[in-house]
Amino acid sequence: MERTILAIGDIIGKPGMRALFAMLPKMKKTYKADLTIVNGENASDGFGLTPELADTIFQSGADVITSGNHIWQQREIYRYLDEQPMMLRPANYPSGNPGHGSCIFNAGGIRLAVLNLQGRYGMWPIDCPFKKANELLRKVKSEADAVIVDFHAENPQEKEALAYHLDGKITALFGTHTHIQTADQRVLPSGTGFITDIGSTGPDQSIIGFDANIGIQRHLTDLPLRNEVSENSAVVSALVVRFDEQSPLTTTEIFPVREAAGF
Known part of the structure; x- marks a missing residue:
């Protein structure tokens, strides 16, 4: 039996939240998603996530919320991180x-592990994601059938390296963080699905989701101007991964999706 995972790229502020709320139920139905993962780390005006917004993301249809380096910017989320298993x-x-940084979701009898890791190149140098991935896989080996990794990282080389390191040990690895959807989706030699980045869900006419004029001025002036979420028509960037439950660590189909919200 074929199973489908739907992953939604970084939610950017109010436009991203509106697009998610409007589009996710339809997308889950269209792609017949067994598991829906949403990266929510930029939902709070582009920087972090609050418990209220996290609840809204779950109510919109997310089964698991992942995050990244911005998750710590809204301190009220800290207790929520401890209390909400997904x-x-x-x-x-x-x-x-x-x-x-990991959870297991039961989808109609198949156990799906979701692992959330963060890169170190061009970002704060936290603990090694490669060693942590090895540790987590040892932990979930007897608890899960399929394994999905959200690797929140800046550097494409680091993302590819981790994907090849885990090839054949996980179902799929997708990148988040850059807000730019890539077109390099593929199945690696031992069966793991991979894409460098699934993009963002939020303003279309923007610089990675933020006001274009401010982005230009940051480069012209070299001043640390604060980014502001752009307010214009939104898109949902996502990834669809399919596998057969008889071979849950082998991706059979992987493709990115980019759909306009229509407002």
Whole structure:
């Protein structure tokens, strides 16, 4: 029996939240998703996530929320990270921080593990994502049938390296963080599905979801101007991954999706 995972790219502010709320139920039905993963780390005006917004994302149809480096910017989310089992932060932050970086979702009898990791190149150099991935796989090996990784990272080389390192050990690895959807989706030699980045869900006419004029001025002036979420028509960037439950660590189909919200 074929199973489908739908992953939604980083939610950017109010436009991204509106697009998710309007589009996700239809997309889940269209692609017959067994598991829906949403990266929510930029939902709060582009920087972080609040418990209220996380609840809205779950109510919109997400089964698991992943995140990245911006998850710590709204302190009210810290307790939520501890209390909500399907709310993830990158697992390779040092131990003792709020939250957890993996969960297992049961979809009609098949156990789907979701792992959330963060890169180190061009980002804060936290614990090694490669070693943490090895550790998590040992942990979930007897608990899960399929394994999906959200690797929140800046550097394409690091993303590809982790995907090849895990090839044949996980079902799929998709990148998040850059907000730019790539077109390099493929199945690696031992069966793992991969794409460098699934993009973002939010304003279309923008610079990675933020006001274009501010983005230009940041480059012209070299001043640390604060980014503001652009307010214009939104798109939903996503990824569809399919596998057969008889071979849950082998991707049979993988393709990106980019749909206009229509407002």
